[in-house]
Amino acid sequence: MEQSWKQAKAVFAAALGPPLVWLVLFFLAPMAIVWAYSFGHNVGLTEIAISGTFHNYARAIEPLYLKIFLKSVWVAGLTTGLCLVIGFPVALAITFASDKAKAWLLLLIMLPFWTNLLIRTYALIAVLRTEGYVNQGLEWFWKGGSGLATLIGLQPLGDFQPLELLHNNFAVILGLVYVHLPFMVLPLYSALDRLDKSLLEASLDLGAGHLRTLFKVVVPLAIPGIASGVLITFIPALGAYLTPDLLGGPDSQMIANIIERQFKRANDWPFGAALSFLLMYLTFIAIAIQAVLNRKTPEAKG
C-alpha cells in the first residue's frame, strides 16, 4: 500500500495545500513584511519607506541596545541554569516515584501551565510585594521572635524592615524560573524515565556510591534530555516580555520590552523590526548549537 507522493500528487497537494496556505498567509507573509520594515525608515507618522538601509541594524548594535541584548542572554541563561539545577532533582524524584505518585507529580508540574500567565504573574506580585505574603510571614516571625526575646528579658528586636522583593532583577529571575520550570522538568523526566534502571543498579553493584552513579551514569545518559530542556527553556526565556514588564524594575528590561516600546510608544516600527529579527537570529543560533551537540552524542541516546 505504501505509495510515493509522486504517485498520488492530487492527494498530496490536497493534504498539503491548506496548511501551506495558512503558513504563508499568516506566518511567512507577516514575517516578510516585518523583515522588509527592518530595512526601512519612518516617513511621517504612519508611512514606512523601505529604502534598504542598514541603519536600524547599526542602531541595534549600539552599546545601549547591545547591553540589553547581552543582559537578556544573561538573564535567560541564568534562568535556564537555575531551572536545570532545580528541575533535575525534581525530574529524578518523579522518575523513581511509584506509578500512582508519578501521575500526580506530573499533574502538579503541568498544572501551572494551564493557568493564565498573567494571573500567575499577578499572583507572584501578591506574594512578593512589600505588603505581600512573604513579608507578612517574615513579619509574623519577627514579631514572635521579638515577643519571645522580651519574654526572656532581652531587648525587643525593633521594627520589622520589609524586604524589597519586587521590581528588581531578583523578581524577574524568580518569575522566569517559576514560569519555565515545567519546560525543563518534562524533557528531563522523559529522558530519565527511559533510562534502563538496571544501569543504576549495575553502577551501585560495582561499588559506586549514589553521587558517583549520578554524575558518571545518570547525567551522561540524560544529556539529550538536558540539551532539549535547556533549549526549550532558554528560547522563551530570552524573549520573555510579561515577566520583566510586571516584576522588573527600571533596570531589568529585557529585549522584548524594548521591542514592544518601539512598536508602541516610540512608534519606530523599522527599528522594532530589526530588533525582532536579531532576537530571532539569536534563537536560531541556540537551536544550531543544540543540533551540533546532539550530533556529537548519538550513542547517549540509546
Add this chain to the structure above:
Amino acid sequence: MTKPIITFENVTKRFGKLAAVDNVSLTVNEGEFFALLGPSGCGKTTLLRMLAGFETPTEGRILIDGQDISNVPPNKRPVNMVFESYAVFPHMTVADNVAYGLKVDNVPKAEREARVAEALELVQLGGLGGRKPDQLSGGQRQRVALARALVKRPRVLLLDEPLSALDAKLREQMRTELCTLQEKVGITFIMVTHDQDEALALASRCAVMSKGLLQQVATPSDLYEFPNSRFVADFIGQVNLFEGVLAVDEPSHAVIKSPDLPVDIFLDHGVTGPRGGTVWAAIRPEKIELHKKTDDTPPNLGDAPKGTNAVEGVIKHEAYLGGSSTYEVEIAGGRRVKVQRSNLTRWDQEDFKLGETVWLCWHACSPAVLLS
C-alpha cells in the same frame, strides 16, 4: 570444598501482603555453581536481588562468609552481578565499562589497565576494549558484563537469567563457556533461571522454588531422578504421574496399585511410605520402552514379576524431534502415556507409527515414588 560461603537464614521478603520469598533457609558452598530454578514469579530473582543488596529481607538474615550483610548497601558487598539486560553502560567504551568498578576502588592506573586487559582476555574480548557497546552483538555485550563483574574479583558472582536473551545456538556455546569460565576463575557462581535445561547443564547444585518456597535443593541428577514432590517432578523435564496406593512395602520391593493403570507398578526397593496411603509414581518418558506387539505375551525386562510394569496401548500422537521422537500412547481406560524414544535408525525405517498397537514396559528401578 564444602565451606559455606552464603547462608540464608529463614529469609522472608514481603511486598505488601504477598510473600515473594517465604522462610527460605539455604546454604551455598564455596566454589559451587549454584542455580536458583523456578517458574516466573517464584521468588528466585528476589532472592538474588537480596543477595546483591537491591532488596532487604523483611525477616531473617543473609550471611556472606559468616558476616550478616542484611543491612549492607549493594556497593559495599563482596558480590557482583551480571544483569539480565546486561546493563552495559552505553556511553562508555568496553574497556571503560570493565574499568568502572576498579576506578571506584581507586586501583592504580597501571594495575587497573592490566586487570582490565586480563578480564577482557578471559571472556575472549581481547582487542575490543575501544569499542562502544552499540558496536557489539548481544553475546559480546554479555561478555562485557561478565568481565566487568569478574574484574572486581568478587566472592560470589550473581547471574540473572544469563542466557535467556541469546539465540539457541549461542546459548549452547555460552553454556559451555560459562562452565569453563567458572572452573578457570574458581569463583562461586549463583545463577537464576527459569530454564530447567540450563540449570541441569550448568549447575553443580540447584534449588527449585515455587511460590516463594524452596521445594528441593539437590544436584541436577538427583533433582531429575529423585524429585521430592510432584511439582519438582513435573517442572524438571517431562513426566508421567500415576496416582495410586502403596499396596506392598517391603525392604526388598514395593507395589503400587493405580486406578489409571491396568497393571501394578513393581519397584525393586522399599519405599517406607504410608502403607495404604496415596502416593504418586513418576515415570520419565525416556525410561519407558516401546515394543512392537507381535503376540499377547507382554515383554518382560527380567526384574519384575509377570503382569507388572508392562501395558498395552495404541499410539495416538507422535512428534519427530530429529534425534528422538515422542509418542502419546493411549492405554486401557483412556489414559495417555508419554514415551520418548531415540531414533536409532532413520525415521522411515522406524516401526512405530500412528495407530499402531504397542507394548509399554519399564524397569523396576525406574519409577520415582512421590509422597506429595
